[in-house]
Amino acid sequence: MPRKPMRTVFSSPTASKPSASPSPTPTRPSFSESVMDRTLELAGPVIAKWSPDTAPFASARVVVTSLFPDNRGEAKHLIKCVNNLQKAMHLLLTENPTSPKLASAQNLMQTAMKTLQREFYQLLSMNRAYLDPESVSSCSTRTSIHSTSDSDSDSDDDDEAADSIVQVEDASSLVMADLRLIAECMISSGYAKECVKIYNIIRKSIIDEGMYRLGVEKFSSSSIHNMDWEVLDDRIKKWLDAVKVSVKTLFNGERILSDHVFAASESIRESCFTEISREGAMILFGFPESVVRNSKKSPAKAIRVLDMYTAIATHWPDIKSIFSSESSSTVRSQAITSLIKMGQYVRTALAEFESAILKERSKSSVAGGAVHHLTIDSMNYLSLLADYSNPLSDILADSPPPPASTSTLLESYSSLSDSGESPAPTISLRFAWLILLLLAKLDGKAKLYKDASLSYLFLANNFQYVITKVRTSNLKNLLGDDWLPKQEVKVRQFAANYQRLAWGHVIESLPEVPAISLTPEEARECFKRFNASFEQAHDKQSACVIPDSKLRDDIKVDLSRRILPVYREFYNKHEAVTVGSERNLGSIVRFSPEDVGHCLSDLFFGNVGSGSSSSSSLRSPPSHTRSKKFYTSFVGLTTRYALSFFGSPTIKF
Structure with a gap:
């Protein structure tokens, strides 16, 4: 039996039919x-x-x-x-x-x-x-x-x-x-960018509004340069108030808020705070620099500059803490720059003030031996400066000391405190030197008086004014404990010399022993000498002024002590036997002890005499209700500061 071909086997319907594939497993x-x-x-x-x-x-x-x-x-x-x-x-x-x-x-x-x-x-x-x-x-x-x-x-x-x-x-x-x-x-x-954008827009408006309410504005250099001092001074006052509020509240509060809201990111919180506050802070801390750079220099303005310097220096620890990041370093730099520029301004102003004292060369003497305007202006200014001893210590830390040739003079002139609480020696020496220059200048101006007694009265008045300003200001702490006693001794010496020269001939006109027995003729001659000398002294000294009440009372009490007891004793012993008859009373005994006392009491208020005073005018007791002319003039701080250089100081210390 023949075999079937292989193709037939493989191509049979049964063999050629493909088998069904399994279903896929679902993916998890x-x-x-x-x-x-x-x-x-x-x-x-x-x-x-x-x-x-x-x-x-x-x-x-x-x-x-x-x-x-x-x-x-x-x-x-x-x-x-x-x-x-x-x-x-x-x-x-x-x-x-x-x-x-x-x-x-x-x-x-x-x-x-x-x-x-x-x-x-x-x-x-x-x-x-x-x-x-x-x-x-x-x-x-x-x-x-x-x-x-x-x-x-x-x-x-x-x-x-x-x-x-x-x-x-x-x-x-x-x-x-x-x-x-x-x-x-x-x-x-x-989404940090979106968050930050919203935050910066809203919070910056808060800062800008706050700065506006505080009166902080950005001024151009030309606007400050052309601004009247009264207007600029008002702006500075507003700025001084704004600095405290801005640092302690405005910027500090914004710093706290930024740090809290963006605590998760240091870079974000720093960038946000800087973006929000930098513009306002730069305007605020840049204002002092703009003022000193563009305003005209003046010793009086230095006081306001010291106010601004103190404001920034006082708040510097807070400024440095609040604006501590690298991104806000420009704010710190601006504050430091303003401090440096203000320090330069103050040093220049002090140099100009010193030069003004040296160059003051007015040749007219002050009527009545009163306080010179240079003394008033200088001491008022120095007493104000003394309130800024701490910032001045910083500003003058690197300044050269007074000339070496004056070191011995300064040492004998003042004793500077060595206590830890006292300002740096540099500032104390600087104030001592400036007052020394003033006193030396006053010594030269005393020589303008032709009457030596007025020269001493002028020195007593002006030194007393200096002493009073030192005693009632921070100058007392700067100059040391020995300064006031030394200068008070000088004032007493000046006052004693004045009394000797102005009233010595009155005292000499009376007998050394007032109770000694004199003949009527000798007594009449003694009364005449006293009448003439007292009238002359009273006429001349009636125009004199002693503004300081204590010094005025001290001199009057001392004069009364030297004149009245002697004259009263002489008067009581010889008045009755000398006059002889009532009609001769006015020509021989022209002053009772009470008259002398009243005349002396009425002195040194600047009352100008009537020329040749009559006997009756001096005999009549001065009215206690008379209006007294007190010395109350106050001269501005910023005037009469320029004139000429004078030589070495002539006062002996």
Whole structure:
């Protein structure tokens, strides 16, 4: 039996029919996809519920209820869902970056970010009262606010944290905690740029408004140069008030808020604070530099410059702390530059003041031996400067001391305190030197008087004015304990010399022993000598002025002590026997002891005599109700400071 071909076997219907393939096994989702599915399932409804684009909010003009603080529990649940979504996206991206679920998750994340941006904006804009720098500064110190919520905590923990906030934190702290919660969520989700933009715009407006309310403005160099001093002085006063508020409240509060809201990122919090505060701070701390660079130099203006120097120097530790980052180094540099420029201005002003004393060369003497305007101007100015001994110690630390040739003179002139509380010796020596120059100048001006007695009275008046200004100002602490006693001795010497030269002939006209028996003729001659000398002295000295009440009383008491007892004793012994008859009384005994006392009491108020006083005018007791001319003139600090150089000091110390 023939065999069938192989083709027939293989091509038979049964053999050629292919066998059915098994059905494929379903593919199981990966772990990351399962996590994503679960996350989308849980987070989707929560995010959609509060989406600005979700009905009914999108289709009706309905005010969207705020998550913070109206629904804080749901707000924290939303934050938790967003954080979980971000973690799920990161996990899926590492395992399956092409998964279509990533697109869905990204869309959901964008929706959540729109909601958080809206909430962040509302919190910042609607809680300005709670977030103003003063409220922030008072409720916390920098970096001391601890987060009152944890984005990873469950709802129970969130509720407990919320309860804790209500109990221990005020409204400002609560809003700050909400802002921090949103900021940390947005930053961790990759939306830091959007968060920072909203924050910077709103918070910078707070700083700008605060600076405007404080009167801080940016002035051009030309506007300051052309500004009247009264106007500029008013601007400086406003600036002085603004510095304290700005540093202690405005910038400090903003620093605290930035540090808290963006605690999760040092770079973000530094960049935000710098962006918000730099412009205002540069204007604030740059104002003093602009003033000293563009305003006309004047010793009087140096006082205001010292005020500004003190303001920045006093607040420098806070400035350095608040603007501590590298990004805000320009603010620190501006504050330092202003200090340097102001220090240069003050050194120049002091040099000009010293030169003004040296060059003052008015040749007219002061009427009545009164206080010279140079003494008044100089001592008023120095007493003001003495209140700034601490900033002046810094400013003059590197300045050269007074000339070496005057060191011995200065040592004998003043004793400078060595106590730890006293200012640096440099500033003490500088003040001692300036007063020494003034006293030497006064010694030269005393020589302008032709009458030697007036020269001594002039020195007594002017030295007494200097002493009074030193005693009643911080100059006393700068010059040391021995300075006042030394100068008071000089004043007493000047006063004694004045009395000797102006009133010595009156005293000499009386007998050395007033009770000695004299003949009527000798007594008449003695009365005549006294009448003539006393009238002459009284006429001449009536124009003299002693402004200082103590010095005036001391001199009058001393004169009365030297003249009255002697004259009274002589008068009581010889008046009756000398006169002889009542009609001769006015020609021989022209002054009773009471008349002499009244005349002496009426001296040194600057009353100008009537020329040749008659006997009757001097005999009549001075009226105690007469208006006395007191020395009350006050000369401005900034005038009469330029004139010519004088030689070496001539006062002997």
